Amino acid sequence: MMWSYVLKLIVLLPLVCGLMIGSLYLWRRLEARMPGKAPTRMISVKETMMISPGLRLAVLDFDGKRLLVSVGRGGVTLVDKVDA
Numbered sequence: 001m002m003w004s005y006v007l008k009l010i011v012l013l014p015l016v017c018g019l020m021i022g023s024l025y026l027w028r029r030l031e032a033r034m035p036g037k038a039p040t041r042m043i044s045v046k047e048t049m050m051i052s053p054g055l056r057l058a059v060l061d062f063d064g065k066r067l068l069v070s071v072g073r074g075g076v077t078l079v080d081k082v083d084a
Contacts, residue, residue, distance in 0.1 A: 046059040046066075060067045061084060068080040 043060055043062045046061055048056055048058045050056050051070075055070065055072045057079070058069050058071055060069060064084055066082045066084045067078060068082075070077045070079050
């Protein structure tokens with residue numbers, strides 16, 4: 001009798017914790033896409049492109065300027081800046 005309770009606890013506790021963590025992760029991912037929120041961000045990512053497995057190029061809009069940045073394991077580097 002006691003072993004069945006312990007077995008259920010061992011199986012169901014990680015399942016419930018996994019469901020809770022998964023739902024919180026999905027909420028954070030989908031929260032920005034919900035309708036009714038005004039776009040209040042000052043920066044927006046227009047496009048990204050993978051150059052190599054550790055390097056990505058990104059086009060950002062910020063303060064009326066368009067920035068081309070390189071994002072890699074070593075950090076973020078400004079490649080070019082153009083007025084939008």
